[in-house]
Amino acid sequence: MVEIIDGGITTPQGFKAAGVHSGVKYRSLDMGMVYSEVPATAYCAFTSNNVKAAPVQVMMEENSPTLSAVVINSGNANALTGHRGIEDVYTMKQVAAAELELDPKQVGVMSTGLIGRFLDMHKIRYGISRAAKTLDVGREADGLICQAIMTTDTIKKECAVRVRLSDGTLVYVAGISKGSGMIEPHMKVLHGTTLTIITTDATLGPDFADTWQSILDDTVNMVSVDGDQSTNDTCILLANGMSNSKPADRDPEFAAALRTIMTHIARCIATDGEGASKLIEVDVNGAASKEDARKAVKAIINSPLVKTAIFGADPNYGRIMMAIGKSGCAFDINEVRLTIKGGDMEVPILDSGSPVFQDERAVEVVRMAMDNKEVTIVVDLGVGEESSTGWGCDLTYDYVRINAEYAS
Amino acid sequence: MVEIIDGGITTPQGFKAAGVHSGVKYRSLDMGMVYSEVPATAYCAFTSNNVKAAPVQVMMEENSPTLSAVVINSGNANALTGHRGIEDVYTMKQVAAAELELDPKQVGVMSTGLIGRFLDMHKIRYGISRAAKTLDVGREADGLICQAIMTTDTIKKECAVRVRLSDGTLVYVAGISKGSGMIEPHMKVLHGTTLTIITTDATLGPDFADTWQSILDDTVNMVSVDGDQSTNDTCILLANGMSNSKPADRDPEFAAALRTIMTHIARCIATDGEGASKLIEVDVNGAASKEDARKAVKAIINSPLVKTAIFGADPNYGRIMMAIGKSGCAFDINEVRLTIKGGDMEVPILDSGSPVFQDERAVEVVRMAMDNKEVTIVVDLGVGEESSTGWGCDLTYDYVRINAEYAS
Numbered sequence: 001m002v003e004i005i006d007g008g009i010t011t012p013q014g015f016k017a018a019g020v021h022s023g024v025k026y027r028s029l030d031m032g033m034v035y036s037e038v039p040a041t042a043y044c045a046f047t048s049n050n051v052k053a054a055p056v057q058v059m060m061e062e063n064s065p066t067l068s069a070v071v072i073n074s075g076n077a078n079a080l081t082g083h084r085g086i087e088d089v090y091t092m093k094q095v096a097a098a099e100l101e102l103d104p105k106q107v108g109v110m111s112t113g114l115i116g117r118f119l120d121m122h123k124i125r126y127g128i129s130r131a132a133k134t135l136d137v138g139r140e141a142d143g144l145i146c147q148a149i150m151t152t153d154t155i156k157k158e159c160a161v162r163v164r165l166s167d168g169t170l171v172y173v174a175g176i177s178k179g180s181g182m183i184e185p186h187m188k189v190l191h192g193t194t195l196t197i198i199t200t201d202a203t204l205g206p207d208f209a210d211t212w213q214s215i216l217d218d219t220v221n222m223v224s225v226d227g228d229q230s231t232n233d234t235c236i237l238l239a240n241g242m243s244n245s246k247p248a249d250r251d252p253e254f255a256a257a258l259r260t261i262m263t264h265i266a267r268c269i270a271t272d273g274e275g276a277s278k279l280i281e282v283d284v285n286g287a288a289s290k291e292d293a294r295k296a297v298k299a300i301i302n303s304p305l306v307k308t309a310i311f312g313a314d315p316n317y318g319r320i321m322m323a324i325g326k327s328g329c330a331f332d333i334n335e336v337r338l339t340i341k342g343g344d345m346e347v348p349i350l351d352s353g354s355p356v357f358q359d360e361r362a363v364e365v366v367r368m369a370m371d372n373k374e375v376t377i378v379v380d381l382g383v384g385e386e387s388s389t390g391w392g393c394d395l396t397y398d399y400v401r402i403n404a405e406y407a408s
Numbered sequence: 409m410v411e412i413i414d415g416g417i418t419t420p421q422g423f424k425a426a427g428v429h430s431g432v433k434y435r436s437l438d439m440g441m442v443y444s445e446v447p448a449t450a451y452c453a454f455t456s457n458n459v460k461a462a463p464v465q466v467m468m469e470e471n472s473p474t475l476s477a478v479v480i481n482s483g484n485a486n487a488l489t490g491h492r493g494i495e496d497v498y499t500m501k502q503v504a505a506a507e508l509e510l511d512p513k514q515v516g517v518m519s520t521g522l523i524g525r526f527l528d529m530h531k532i533r534y535g536i537s538r539a540a541k542t543l544d545v546g547r548e549a550d551g552l553i554c555q556a557i558m559t560t561d562t563i564k565k566e567c568a569v570r571v572r573l574s575d576g577t578l579v580y581v582a583g584i585s586k587g588s589g590m591i592e593p594h595m596k597v598l599h600g601t602t603l604t605i606i607t608t609d610a611t612l613g614p615d616f617a618d619t620w621q622s623i624l625d626d627t628v629n630m631v632s633v634d635g636d637q638s639t640n641d642t643c644i645l646l647a648n649g650m651s652n653s654k655p656a657d658r659d660p661e662f663a664a665a666l667r668t669i670m671t672h673i674a675r676c677i678a679t680d681g682e683g684a685s686k687l688i689e690v691d692v693n694g695a696a697s698k699e700d701a702r703k704a705v706k707a708i709i710n711s712p713l714v715k716t717a718i719f720g721a722d723p724n725y726g727r728i729m730m731a732i733g734k735s736g737c738a739f740d741i742n743e744v745r746l747t748i749k750g751g752d753m754e755v756p757i758l759d760s761g762s763p764v765f766q767d768e769r770a771v772e773v774v775r776m777a778m779d780n781k782e783v784t785i786v787v788d789l790g791v792g793e794e795s796s797t798g799w800g801c802d803l804t805y806d807y808v809r810i811n812a813e814y815a816s
Contacts, residue, residue, distance in 0.1 A: 051729050051741070318487060326459075
């Protein structure tokens with residue numbers, strides 16, 4: 001049984017973390033580091049965007065099966081920076097490796113921030129060195145690294161759970177993440193700008209990739225803030241085995257623990273989407289295939305017309321059906337059911353292709369359901385047994401403000 | 409040679425038009441009608457959205473080769489209205505046919521407005537009857553129908569040209585359109601809520617479908633305001649042959665005339681996109697295939713991050729490369745060129761994968777280019793000879809305001 005606890009990235013045994021100010025950003029913390037006392041089995045997933053940031057290119061190329069540390073800088077994505085960008089990543093690895101007495105291959109690198117500018121390596125070197133010297137265990141260190149990796153994020157994204165594996169070992173799994181804009185990750189194992197780091201003291205062997213991809217596909221890969229996929233999205237799972245558990249690659253308890261954390265992170269990213277005032281959850285059921293269910297979820301959460309309608313609590317549910325129609329998924333218009341949930345309310349909207357009501361007062365009920373911090377759209381396509389859930393957010397004045405002035 | 413003239417939908421010989429107030433909208437004109445003195449060869453194109461409005465379903469089913477009149481109501485899309493919606497379309501056809509002494513099959517129907525509400529047929533009947541009685545020729549009638557088909561549109565979308573066909577006949581081609589939101593049409597011949605009507609006194613035979621699809625694919629199908637595809641998009645081309653020209657199906661002069669009109673309409677729709685303050689044109693060259701060029705154009709004009717950056721004249725051009733990368737098109741990062749044009753300025757941004765400059769003052773030049781009513785993004789993917797052009801608009805505070813309160 002998975003138990004959510006008050007914890008962070010250093011809660012699993014053997015992990016330390018730091019968050020410092022290197023000077024890339026004017027004032028905020030902008031350099032984070034995670035360190036494991038022993039080399040950890042590393043499962044990495046990277047963006048599918050064909051324009052990949054320099055750190056993503058290097059990490060994919062090295063494909064190191066174990067990592068002992070990960071360096072994360074925010075404020076500059078080191079993307080579209082050509083050969084110099086690649087060299088800068090190797091320098092970051094070397095500086096961290098020297099500070100921590102590691103092989104540079106044992107150091108992972110993640111970057112997030114503005115695209116198309118070279119890193120100021122003077123500041124980056126200073127930041128890495130300072131982070132290495134302040135590595136620590138505990139809730140303060142947990143909090144500092146969460147802050148250091150933020151860009152337009154407004155809330156800390158962390159989660160920790162405790163679970164007893166099938167072999168009886170009690171293990172801890174924790175995750176931190178950042179991500180607010182340019183968010184519709186399509187991360188492939190070994191191969192989001194969501195940056196996510198998961199630490200665990202469970203042991204993992206070489207057989208966890210499929211389960212990991214399936215968890216990613218059901219969680220962070222089903223989040224969309226703006227339909228834009230970053231050049232930098234990266235998710236790293238570090239399993240250092242310090243619990244002395246048996247390999248948990250096929251342990252359903254471990255998968256459940258990781259799924260709990262990744263679902264929490266997915267919801268957090270959507271809740272904290274740039275300018276968001278509401279979390280939107282979309283549950284599509286009755287689909288002919290998993291692929292169709294995902295297509296329908298994505299079409300709804302990415303539609304600017306649906307997103308603005310929910311911002312305004314405007315009961316324009318025809319836009320939801322428009323999105324389903326353009327998604328290309330199979331559905332039976334005579335069987336489609338649509339329900340909107342918000343707060344304690346659950347309002348049926350559509351049954352067999354026609355609206356359930358036409359009465360203006362009934363429309364007010366829909367508006368009341370939509371006037372909540374969390375709005376859930378439930379759709380049954382009426383043609384099969386497959387389902388999918390995804391998360392997004394409303395499109396607000398603040399979204400426009402934040403993104404019209406980002407580079408300035 | 410195609411000559412743009414001051415004209416409208418009734419400029420080609422034999423066409424009349426009307427725009428009246430039926431009462432579906434509180435005050436604005438909301439019912440339009442186009443009429444041809446003789447049956448006109450009709451080429452229709454409809455939305456590819458799988459949720460199709462009732463008028464689209466009926467028009468696709470009847471697939472009438474000729475039409476004598478088209479009725480257009482605004483304020484209510486007659487979509488998601490089940491069997492009753494279908495019956496209402498047949499009634500609209502019958503009422504118009506009776507007024508105009510036509511076979512109901514000779515009457516086309518288009519609707520635009522709110523989705524999921526039944527038409528008030530009392531008002532619709534009255535509107536059709538009044539429109540039929542006020543059909544007229546001339547610039548006043550041209551203007552009234554343009555107004556009557558608007559929803560959130562703020563500018564009249566019309567264009568007229570004169571062209572001498574290869575057989576020596578001087579013909580006229582005119583077009584009107586509406587469309588501001590839910591705009592990324594994928595219209596298929598015989599099969600966008602853009603509503604467009606083209607009238608011409610040229611003669612067309614049965615062989616124009618391929619040319620028509622190709623013109624649609626290069627013009628209105630390359631417009632995206634919000635990436636959402638309407639349930640109602642319809643485009644009708646009416647050729648009544650009253651110029652007594654030979655069939656112009658394969659006449660390059662006629663195709664050029666139509667292409668001029670459709671390009672004008674495409675740019676108009678993008679310029680008048682909901683809340684838009686700027687027109688964005690995207691020209692992608694050097695693509696491996698036409699399909700790749702279109703994918704890259706669409707990814708750029710649909711990216712909310714690119715759209716907000718242009719709204720704020722924020723020189724965050726990394727977002728343009730992010731969009732290209734996520735589009736899936738082939739490109740050579742060592743050959744990619746990116747230029748931003750605005751006003752008299754043409755600023756090279758990217759050459760061979762690295763930014764042309766890093767200097768903060770140079771960034772100001774990009775900002776100045778972006779600070780224009782029309783911004784053009786020119787990309788060379790560096791891998792082939794194919795190209796595509798598309799049009800979109802910026803994402804502004806007004807877009808959010810308009811769409812958060814639409815149904816209210």
